[in-house]
Amino acid sequence: xxxxxxxxxxxxxxxxxxxxxxxxxxxxxxxxxxxxxxxxxxxxxxxxxxxxxxxxxxxxxxxxxxxxxxxxxxxxxxxxxxxxxxxxxxxxxxxxxxxxxxxxxxxxxxxxxxxxxxxxxxxxxxxxxxxxxxxxxxxxxxxxxxxxxxxxxxxxxxxxxxxxxxxxxxxxxxxxxxxxxxxxxxxxxxxxxxxxxxxxxxxxxxxxxxxxxxxxxx
Numbered sequence: 001x002x003x004x005x006x007x008x009x010x011x012x013x014x015x016x017x018x019x020x021x022x023x024x025x026x027x028x029x030x031x032x033x034x035x036x037x038x039x040x041x042x043x044x045x046x047x048x049x050x051x052x053x054x055x056x057x058x059x060x061x062x063x064x065x066x067x068x069x070x071x072x073x074x075x076x077x078x079x080x081x082x083x084x085x086x087x088x089x090x091x092x093x094x095x096x097x098x099x100x101x102x103x104x105x106x107x108x109x110x111x112x113x114x115x116x117x118x119x120x121x122x123x124x125x126x127x128x129x130x131x132x133x134x135x136x137x138x139x140x141x142x143x144x145x146x147x148x149x150x151x152x153x154x155x156x157x158x159x160x161x162x163x164x165x166x167x168x169x170x171x172x173x174x175x176x177x178x179x180x181x182x183x184x185x186x187x188x189x190x191x192x193x194x195x196x197x198x199x200x201x202x203x204x205x206x207x208x209x210x211x212x213x214x215x216x217x218x
Contacts, residue, residue: 001179002056004168004187008032008046013053024056026131026167026187028087028158029063044080051081059129059187060167061087062097068216070097078106085109085128089098089187090118102126109116123155123162129185133166134178141159144168152182172196 002023008031014096016022027050029043049061058081062073070093074086078101085099088094098108109129109216110122119130132151134144142149153163163184169175172195174197175199178186188196 001183002163003105003193004056004059004165004185005171005193006187006189008035008037008048008050009190010053013050015199016190016193018063021055022056023185024058024083024187025050025054026059026087026165046077046078047077047084051083053060054065057085057107058083059085061111062089064102065089065093067093067096067100069096069179071100074096074106074108087111087131088127089164090096090122095121098122099125100129102128111167114147116147116154116207119151119162119164120154120158120160123160127162129163129165131187133168133169134166134174135170137168138170145174145181148178148181156182191193 004024004026005013005022006026007013008027013025014197020116032043032046037043051058062070064070064073070088073114077086078084085107089112090110098110101108105129106192109131110127111131113119113130113132122130132147134148139145144151148166165185166178166183166189167187169186169188169192175186
């Protein structure tokens with residue numbers, strides 16, 4: 001499973017990349033606004049800065065909700081760097097844009113997926129990724145991971161080349177279940193990435209090992 005980080009904080013991206021296992025980034029203007037990146041030129045520059053930190057794909061989101069606006073923004077975003085994947089919402093004009101961009105060879109990530117047929121439609125339109133939001137489904141007392149299990153089965157049935165990118169990850173068990181289900185990618189907040197490194201038995205085992213070593217030197 002590929003690991004993406006879901007953030008606009010350059011320092012978090014660099015720290016995650018330094019581990020050597022980061023495959024890409026998902027971000028958007030909302031995340032950028034939280035770190036003070038505002039205005040179109042600043043946003044585009046920030047996308048470029050992110051691309052320079054990671055070897056893999058960087059999802060960059062359109063703001064427009066009409067076909068013409070999304071296409072204009074998509075071309076602008078795709079021109080930033082070859083790593084850019086244009087993130088498009090699952091709406092009617094968004095699907096039209098995904099199809100048109102796919103025909104042009106521009107990769108896309110269809111976001112705000114909450115049920116299987118939305119993902120199937122996006123895949124049929126040529127999306128490179130679909131992003132089901134599992135945490136938000138959990139928030140409304142729905143089993144978000146069941147959506148991932150359904151999608152991996154459906155995509156296998158029809159040999160879709162679109163990758164399932166698990167989004168709205170809230171904790172390490174989301175990662176475990178996504179991996180068990182066979183999801184291609186998970187995009188993870190930095191706090192969850194840090195949690196993946198921690199286990200009390202690892203900590204206590206290391207403490208005992210070091211204590212035993214110190215004792216052996218006396």
